[in-house]
Amino acid sequence: MVRLIAAIVGLFFSGWLLVSAVLGGTAYISEPPAATAESLFHKHPKEVEFSFEGPLGKYDRAQLQRGFQVYKEVCSACHGLAQVAFRDLQQIGYSEGAVKKIAADWPNQIASIDPATGEAATRKALPTDKIAGPYPNDVAARAANNNALPPDLSLIAKARHEGPAYLYSLLSGYEAQPAELLKQFPEAKTPNGLHYNPYFATLNLAMPQPLTSDGQVTYADGNPKPTVDQMSKDVAAFLTWAAEPKLENRHRTGLGVLIFLLMATGLAFMSYKSIWADKKH
Amino acid sequence: MATLEPSAENGDISEAGVRRRDFINIAAVSFAGVGAGTILIPLVNQMNPSADVLALASIEVDISAIQAGQAIKTMWRKQPVFIRNLTPEEIAAAEKVDASSLRDPETLEQRTKEGKKNWLITKGVCTHLGCVPLGAGEGEVKGEFGGYFCPCHGSFYDTAARIRKGPAPKNLEVPEYVFKSDTVVQIG
Amino acid sequence: MSFPWAKEYKPQNPVMQWLDSRLPLPRFVFNAVGAGYPVPRNLNYFWNFGVLSGAALGIQIITGIILAMHFAANGAIAFDSVEHIMRDVNSGWLLRYAHANGASMFFIVVYLHIFRGLFYGSYKAPREMVWLLGLVIFLLMMATAFMGYVLPWGQMSFWGAKVITGLFGAIPLVGEPIQTWLLGGFAPDNAALNRFFSLHYLLPFVIAGVIILHIWALHIPGSSNPTGVEVKSEQDTVPFHPYYTAKDGFGLGVFLIVFAILLFFAPNYLGHPDNYIPANPMSTPAHIVPEWYFWPFYAILRAFTVDFLFIPAKLLGVIAMFASILLLFFLPWLDNSPVRSGHYRPLFRQFFWVLCVDVLILGYCGGAPAAEPFVMISQVAAAYYFAHFLIILPIISKIEKPAPLPASITEAVLAKQA
Numbered sequence: 057m058v059r060l061i062a063a064i065v066g067l068f069f070s071g072w073l074l075v076s077a078v079l080g081g082t083a084y085i086s087e088p089p090a091a092t093a094e095s096l097f098h099k100h101p102k103e104v105e106f107s108f109e110g111p112l113g114k115y116d117r118a119q120l121q122r123g124f125q126v127y128k129e130v131c132s133a134c135h136g137l138a139q140v141a142f143r144d145l146q147q148i149g150y151s152e153g154a155v156k157k158i159a160a161d162w163p164n165q166i167a168s169i170d171p172a173t174g175e176a177a178t179r180k181a182l183p184t185d186k187i188a189g190p191y192p193n194d195v196a197a198r199a200a201n202n203n204a205l206p207p208d209l210s211l212i213a214k215a216r217h218e219g220p221a222y223l224y225s226l227l228s229g230y231e232a233q234p235a236e237l238l239k240q241f242p243e244a245k246t247p248n249g250l251h252y253n254p255y256f257a258t259l260n261l262a263m264p265q266p267l268t269s270d271g272q273v274t275y276a277d278g279n280p281k282p283t284v285d286q287m288s289k290d291v292a293a294f295l296t297w298a299a300e301p302k303l304e305n306r307h308r309t310g311l312g313v314l315i316f317l318l319m320a321t322g323l324a325f326m327s328y329k330s331i332w333a334d335k336k337h
Numbered sequence: 338m339a340t341l342e343p344s345a346e347n348g349d350i351s352e353a354g355v356r357r358r359d360f361i362n363i364a365a366v367s368f369a370g371v372g373a374g375t376i377l378i379p380l381v382n383q384m385n386p387s388a389d390v391l392a393l394a395s396i397e398v399d400i401s402a403i404q405a406g407q408a409i410k411t412m413w414r415k416q417p418v419f420i421r422n423l424t425p426e427e428i429a430a431a432e433k434v435d436a437s438s439l440r441d442p443e444t445l446e447q448r449t450k451e452g453k454k455n456w457l458i459t460k461g462v463c464t465h466l467g468c469v470p471l472g473a474g475e476g477e478v479k480g481e482f483g484g485y486f487c488p489c490h491g492s493f494y495d496t497a498a499r500i501r502k503g504p505a506p507k508n509l510e511v512p513e514y515v516f517k518s519d520t521v522v523q524i525g
Numbered sequence: 526m527s528f529p530w531a532k533e534y535k536p537q538n539p540v541m542q543w544l545d546s547r548l549p550l551p552r553f554v555f556n557a558v559g560a561g562y563p564v565p566r567n568l569n570y571f572w573n574f575g576v577l578s579g580a581a582l583g584i585q586i587i588t589g590i591i592l593a594m595h596f597a598a599n600g601a602i603a604f605d606s607v608e609h610i611m612r613d614v615n616s617g618w619l620l621r622y623a624h625a626n627g628a629s630m631f632f633i634v635v636y637l638h639i640f641r642g643l644f645y646g647s648y649k650a651p652r653e654m655v656w657l658l659g660l661v662i663f664l665l666m667m668a669t670a671f672m673g674y675v676l677p678w679g680q681m682s683f684w685g686a687k688v689i690t691g692l693f694g695a696i697p698l699v700g701e702p703i704q705t706w707l708l709g710g711f712a713p714d715n716a717a718l719n720r721f722f723s724l725h726y727l728l729p730f731v732i733a734g735v736i737i738l739h740i741w742a743l744h745i746p747g748s749s750n751p752t753g754v755e756v757k758s759e760q761d762t763v764p765f766h767p768y769y770t771a772k773d774g775f776g777l778g779v780f781l782i783v784f785a786i787l788l789f790f791a792p793n794y795l796g797h798p799d800n801y802i803p804a805n806p807m808s809t810p811a812h813i814v815p816e817w818y819f820w821p822f823y824a825i826l827r828a829f830t831v832d833f834l835f836i837p838a839k840l841l842g843v844i845a846m847f848a849s850i851l852l853l854f855f856l857p858w859l860d861n862s863p864v865r866s867g868h869y870r871p872l873f874r875q876f877f878w879v880l881c882v883d884v885l886i887l888g889y890c891g892g893a894p895a896a897e898p899f900v901m902i903s904q905v906a907a908a909y910y911f912a913h914f915l916i917i918l919p920i921i922s923k924i925e926k927p928a929p930l931p932a933s934i935t936e937a938v939l940a941k942q943a
Contacts, residue, residue, distance in 0.1 A: 058858045059919040065852075066915025069845055070908040076831045077904035084897040111790045139608045143392050184392045207802075210608070214793060215801035257811065299801070302611070302618040309619065310789020316375075317785055320368040321778025327365040328771040330358040335763055336942050337566045365774065379616035383591055388613040 093244035097237050099254040101221035102229070106293055108220075112311065114304050115297055120148040122275055123294025126287050129273050130266050131209065132164065134201065136189025139210035140298050143183040147301060148294075155183050164188040202249050204262030213292070213299040220296045225255040227288035230265040267291075395525030397517065400456070408473040410461060413524050417461030418512060419473040419485070420522070423496060428454055430483060431497035441508045445497040448511050458514055458522065459498045463487040465505035470494060485509065527556065528563045528747065530759040557740060563762035564769055565750035567938050571645075572748070572769075573776035574638035579736060580777055581631035586729050588624040589673075596676065598722035600715045603678035604803045622792040628670050629795045630784050632818035635663065644877055646753055646865030651746045653857040658739040660853055662732055667819070669728040672721040674816055675713070679800030684813045686713040686721070692826070695840045712806060752937045753865030754930055761934040812894050820891030821884050824903040825849050825910065827895050845907070852914050859914060862922035869928040873921050876913060883909045 107116040124145065127137070142159040146152060165178035166185050181188070189208065191197035198205050213219035233252040238245060246252045250260040270283045280286050297303070386394075398411050400420055408421035423431075431445040449457060461469050465487065471477040472485035472494070480486030482495035482502070492503030499508040514524040534552040536542045545552055555561045595614050597606040610617035639659070642648055648656035671689060675682045690713070694704040709716030747756060756762055763769075787794065795817055799810045815823050829842035852859075860873075867874045883906050890903035931937035 058855055062852070062855060062859055062915040062919065065848070066911050069848070069911040070916070072831070072833055072841070073828055073904045073908035073911070076829065077901050077908070079831055080897060080904065081901045084901060089897065139605070139612065141389070141392070143388075144612070184389070211801040215798050217798055219798070306618065306622075306789055306792070310785060313785050313789065314782065316368075316372060317778060317782045320365070320372055321775065321782060323361065323365040323368050324771070324775040324778045326361045328775040330361055331767050331771040333358070335566060335768065336938055337568075337763075362771075369774070379619055380587065380591060382615045383617060383620060384594070385615050387595075387609070387615060387617070389609065390613075 093237055093241040094257070094259055096240070097234065097254055097259060098257065099225070099229070101218045101225040101255060104221050104224050104289065104292075106220055106289075106296070108293070108296060108303055112307055114307070115148070116293065117149040118279065119290050119293045120297050121150070122279055122282075122287075123290035123292070123297075124148065125275070126267070126273050126291040127209070127294055128158075130287075131291065132187075133190065134197075134206040134263075135209045136164070136191075137187035137210050137298055138189070138208045140187050140301075141183070142181060142185060142187060144301060148297060152183075159183050159185060162187070164190045167192065202262060206263070209295055209298065211299045213296040215299075219299070220292045222255065223292035223295055224288045226253060227267055227291065228285050229253055229255045395523060397521055397523050399520060400522055401520035405455065407475075410473050411524075413460075413512065417469050417473075418524060419457075419459050419461045419498070419509075421457040421459075421473065421498075423455045423457055427483065427496040431495060431499075434495065434499075440500050440506070443497075443499060443508055448497055448499075448508070450514075450516060453516060456516075456522075457496075457498060458524070459509035459511055462510065463489065463492055463505055464500065464507035464509065465490055465492050465503070470509070527561070527744065528756065528759070528762065530762075531556070531563050532560050532764060534559075534561055557744065558765055558770070560764040560766045562744065562747075562765040563756070563759070564748050564765050565756055565761060565934050566763045566768075567750050567752065567934050568748065568769070568772075569751050570776065571637065571641040571751075573773055574634045574641060576773040577634040577776060577780050578631065578638055580780065581627060581634055582729065582732060582736070584627045585624065585631060586733070588620050588627060589726070589729065591620050592624055593722075593726060596722075598676065598719050600678060600718055600804070603676065603718060607677045619788075622788050625796060626784065626787045626792060628673065628816070629787070629818065630780070631666070632670070634780065635666065636818070639663070640881065643880075644867040644874075645749060645751060646860070646862075646867065647749045648857045649860070649865050650857065652743070652749060654742040654745075655739060656857060657854060658735055658742055660850070662735050662739060664850065665728055665732045665735065669725055669732065670816065670818065672725040672728075674800075675718065675721045676725065677800060678718060678804045680802040680804055680808075680810050681797050681800040681813070683713055683804035683806065684810055685815055686717060688813055689815075690717075692843045692846075695837070695843045697840070713804075749865065750934060751866060751868065752931055752934055753869065754932075754934055754937070757933045758935070814892055817888070817892060820889070821887040822846050822849060822891070824887040824891035825907045827891075827900065828904045828907040830900060830904075845911075849907075849910060852911075856914065856918075860918045860922050862925060862927070864927040864930065869930055870921075870925055871928060872925045873918075876917055876921065879909070880913050883913070 107114060107119070127135075142155050142162070145155050145158065150158065159181040162181045164181075166181050166188060168177050168179040169175065170177040189197070189206070191200065191206075194205055213223060216222045230251060230253050233246050244259070246260045250262055251264050252259060253261055267284045267287050270281070272284075273282050273287055275282045300306075394414060396411070396413055398420060400409075400422075403409055403420065403422045405422050406424045406427075408419055410417050410419055412418070428445065436442045436444045445454060445457075448459075449455075461473065463470050466489060468487050468489035470485035470487040470492070472479040478486050478488075480493040482493050484496045484498050484501075485494040486492070487494075487503065487505065490504050492505035493501050494505075494509055495501050497508075500506070512524055514522050517523050534545065534549075534555040536545050536551065541551055544550070552561075592610065595606065595610045595617065597603055607621065610621050612618075614620075642656065642659070671685070675686045686708075690704050690707050693707060694700045696703065705711060707717070708714070709720060750756075797814065797816075802810075814820070823846075826842045826846040829838045829845060832838050833841060862870065862873070864870055867877055886906045887903060887910065890899045890906065893899040931940065
């Protein structure tokens with residue numbers, strides 16, 4: 057009885073699925089999906105090497121500081137870093153005093169109250185504060201940006217596939233819309249207010265090219281030249297640190313744990329074999 | 338003919354073999370023990386104060402607005418701290434008392450910074466059972482010794498916040514602090 | 526409930542004697558996983574995965590209890606509290622990555638455990654109850670994992686909760702009230718997050734309880750083995766301790782190595798980047814996908830694209846997805862071949878491997894975007910899945926000529942040695 061019911065249920069499910077597959081399949085073959093501008097012109101992130109890649113990768117402190125400088129002078133005009141506190145910057149090599157100064161000079165002050173009247177006010181940031189963006193809320197951010205919301209950048213490097221390479225490619229990948237694309241898809245012309253970038257999923261994004269010219273940010277002596285490519289790479293590295301500040305600790309701990317586990321497992325194997333030595337199995 | 342258990346005559350189990358086997362087993366179990374012990378460290382350590390809590394372990398307070406005879410309450414490590422600008426009379430009252438006669442003998446000088454005798458900074462935590470004493474706020478009862486009064490069990494503190502009467506065993510605790518400038522104190 | 530030659534617990538130590546006569550807990554452990562439990566001597570490495578599943582549950586419970594000390598189950602701050610764990614709590618990153626990847630490791634070993642049972646016929650009499658309780662554990666695990674994934678309150682958390690509770694909305698008439706009841710609102714919000722947290726904390730302990738029943742039921746007939754031939758004499762078995770404790774110790778080491786590689790060097794590999802974006806009810810991710818361990822079922826859910834008479838395709842998909850798991854409860858009665866082990870079932874074995882490939886294909890399609898050709902492929906694969914259990918297995922068990930079985934485990938071992 058169980059088998060009879062099972063067979064009926066099975067025939068129904070399998071049969072209907074096969075019917076659906078045939079229906080869908082014939083539609084797919086008779087009318088294959090048309091190519092879209094996205095499917096032809098979207099590019100995967102560029103190949104790029106970072107010091108933090110690989111199982112033993114470490115951050116390059118000088119690069120992180122350069123990246124922070126780019127963030128501070130360019131990105132922070134629109135984007136916050138709400139999960140990162142100023143004090144965290146000590147991890148990338150700034151002294152306690154330097155962090156205090158960075159916080160106090162930060163243009164985006166912290167929402168507060170006037171201690172005398174209790175009215176809404178702002179105060180200078182302290183090292184314990186999170187790095188604030190310029191907008192008090194999302195509505196204000198949209199209003200100031202043509203209804204596009206500049207996302208918080210704290211986790212952006214982990215919130216995108218191949219985050220670091222993607223950020224680098226996006227920032228250094230703005231270009232004029234290819235003539236070929238316009239010829240094939242005239243309706244895919246970048247709308248007003250958007251900007252063409254082949255590394256962006258929909259090809260057009262609201263953010264205008266933020267890093268426009270070499271030397272836009274002045275690096276201290278002894279650093280590489282601040283080309284658009286270099287600045288993109290540096291800020292991508294900085295944002296990777298912002299998203300994963302414990303990476304070095306993780307790699308270091310992981311190496312120790314693995315060595316220990318390999319030894320312990322080797323011993324466990326020998327122990328297992330010696331215990332079983334007198335038992336055939 | 339094949340058998341399940343190799344016999345001792347085959348030399349599979351010599352005495353040295355047994356000893357070697359014991360050694361391996363002991364080593365394997367010891368490794369497991371060390372591993373388990375090491376894992377305990379992060380499991381226990383995670384309960385310690387986190388980085389954001391530690392970052393707030395020291396604060397800076399602007400004291401420029403506190404007039405003589407006034408006091409403010411501020412929050413430090415999630416506990417109240419009293420910062421009091423003593424009047425000359427209050428200083429005199431505190432110095433008149435013979436410190437050695439007190440339950441917790443300390444002079445006002447010992448409880449303030451050199452040259453800043455008028456700035457009395459103490460934790461606002463009664464040393465009896467941890468209530469917040471009255472006396473720092475405007476119009477609060479200061480008790481019969483003019484300092485602080487803890488309403489929970491009636492501990493009286495004088496103008497140097499020393500225990501004078503009631504169940505509390507110690508003077509109000511003076512936290513670690515430094516004057517960053519004449520108007521800014523860093524507590525902690 | 527055990528073999529007559531099982532060793533009896535005889536404590537030498539007077540303290541243990543005292544304890545044993547008052548609360549025989551040491552005796553219980555001794556008989557369950559100690560020298561008092563005789564186990565077939567010929568188990569292969571696939572028999573390691575039961576103990577490893579238990580270890581994985583232990584890791585999840587310990588790391589989970591600790592994460593709960595720092596997590597805040599409130600829609601406004603849940604996401605930030607997870608980041609607080611990752612950045613500020615001492616070793617918080619380690620514990621959170623261990624918990625997130627521990628879930629994946631748990632499913633890996635449980636799937637291997639299940640497929641071992643499928644190949645070696647471990648679900649057959651007299652072990653049906655072991656199989657049924659195992660499936661209950663599997664269902665509880667899926668519920669726990671789903672609710673746990675909602676807690677960080679990222680985009681995938683939110684939309685996963687919305688889609689999965691939306692499945693109940695497909696039920697005619699009562700669907701929408703049930704969905705609203707599950708969520709405590711009209712969309713996932715604080716109420717849902719809080720109850721998911723509560724149940725996510727509770728269910729692992731329920732799982733632990735059912736595991737005890739699972740092991741209890743196992744100890745009635747004793748463990749099965751790769752030949753599928755029942756234990757006949759003492760020489761067929763070895764005591765669990767030290768033989769299988771040693772082997773499981775080695776297995777645990779290998780498990781931890783794989784776990785450590787994942788945790789320390791690719792902690793986000795199995796996760797989805799979108800879950801690092803805070804939940805936003807106003808914007809849907811491009812592709813909503815569950816965690817990898819749900820992909821085969823997700824593929825079956827989406828495979829139904831055509832209405833059947835008056836039954837909408839969506840409802841069919843929901844029914845089929847639940848059916849794909851529930852049919853496993855009938856497996857002991859669907860496959861009534863007297864031979865257990867796939868080693869001695871030439872025809873069954875071939876279909877078993879087809880099933881393995883089929884489930885992998887379903888998994889791949891479940892993780893892929895819901896577009897052709899993946900839909901078509903998943904339809905064929907899902908059709909095979911149902912046909913395999915509901916039609917093919919019963920037929921095979923009727924027509925198959927099994928290979929000759931060894932007379933006993935001992936004989937099989939000796940034949941292998943020779």
